[in-house]
Amino acid sequence: MREPAPRPAEIAGDLFRRESARLVAALTRVLGPTNLPLVEDVVQDALVSALSAWQLGAPNDPRAWIIRTAKNRAIDVIRRQRRHTALFAPGADDAPDEGALARSLDHALEGAEVDASQLAMMFSICHDDLSADTHVTLILRFLCGLGSREIARAFLVDVPTIDRRLHRGRERLQSLGRLYDVEADDDVRARLPSVLRALYLLFNEGFHGTDAENPLQAALCDEAMRLVALLQSRASTASPEVHALAALFAFLGARLETRMGDDGIFVPLAEQDRARWNRALLDHGVVCLGMAATGPELSRWHIEAGIACEHALATSVEATRWAQIVTLYDALYALLPGPVVALNRALAVAELEGEAAGLRALDAVRGDARLVSYPFYWAAFADLARRRGDVAEAVAHYESAARVSRSRAERVAYERQVAKLVRRGG
Amino acid sequence: MSKFMYVFRGGAIATTGLSPTEVQAHLKKWYDWMGALAKAGQTHPGGGRLMGEGMMVRGHDRTTTDGPYAESKDLITGNLIIEAASLAAATEIAQGCPIFEFDGSVEVRPIHEM
Structure with missing residues (x-):
């Protein structure tokens, strides 16, 4: 007898990446960072189980399936570990019983608690003992669910470098007795600058990404926006600087769609179709900037958000308030x-x-x-020469810009400027 | 038309270190392939979806051991029954299986008609 045809099986968006990151943070908060390797294994197992179980069709609620599988797997592994411990040190096991463990896992896997776990993970990662590069690497791994190869590709470095950073970061996280608690620990404000800088680097990697063909590139901006919104959502972590950074992301994010043409080549600001800028994000930016304008602090994020705001709200390059921007x-x-x-x-x-x-x-x-290895440097000289009408110099500088450009998207954009000048000049 | 069973060994399921995005992207390839097979009226869905662990019972003594029982590339990771005109045709269809992306294998076996 024929069984019913498989359900049309489509797994939405980046479900696996997102859920694995949420699970890693939530399980690590319950089981403690010492168990980070165990947690990573459990989550990986849940995804591979899904691959095997869903090959003929996805379950009705794929998300719930992954969460349930990871939870059961975690309980299973811990049960086995306890049995092992009890064998070698009878009576040493004073940990809560399995029912209690299952209940605390269930609690940790609820939406708001997962957010809290991700904040805890973010602050645990951004410690001054680790470099800014390592912070971003760990955020991409443990909060965004990227693998070593994907992180390496985003950063244009080799996989062993990323693995070394991950190793250092894991060691440091494992040495903490528990994850950071943004509600109770008293140096939230002191750690915040490192957290914000890491999110800025994360956003920047997506925005000025060196790998335009990488489908995960735009996701980096989305992830930075999601994580900064998480900071904004809690009284303990929200601050004028946090709102300012959120405003900066929103103003830049509004331009994400138009900054690259359908052919994957960067479009200069002056040539972008401003009508296609994301209105909702622009409005969100203005709201965030308003929230940032409390208190005496004027951080770099305030200023950068202010500059991005001037660009975002201007109707054209000519109508831009350049005096404000220079100030x-x-x-x-x-x-x-x-x-x-x-x-x-x-x-x-x-x-x-x-x-x-x-x-x-x-x-x-x-x-x-x-x-000298920064393409915008050569492009700046080229732009000024072009506007002066000095075609030869402009061409030479655009060619230099193309030579040091970091991606095809950049290089072709500069080559097009050269072609345009040559056409006009010749 | 005759029935054939594909026995899958190894592949992504037996590969370590895949990122969540890579796992999801690979799953999509299976759906694309299965969708193409279903459209051609070839699948009898419900082929085995095997969990990672298991037990092995072997020999006169019924020696029972935990998995894994084989090297990961030899580990059976699933099966599927399809219809095709001949063994050659079934083998041809197997060429499109996504399992080869991660160096897995497909054993193609005709099923007796009862």
């Missing part, structure tokens, strides 16, 4: 003097006062060793 860059440079800030400031000066003034501002960073 904001002055403030940013005072806070964070660096060649990239100086470069962006010079471009704003050029818009406000003309190419000659822009070029004078660029002189401050001309030949800076940190910039």
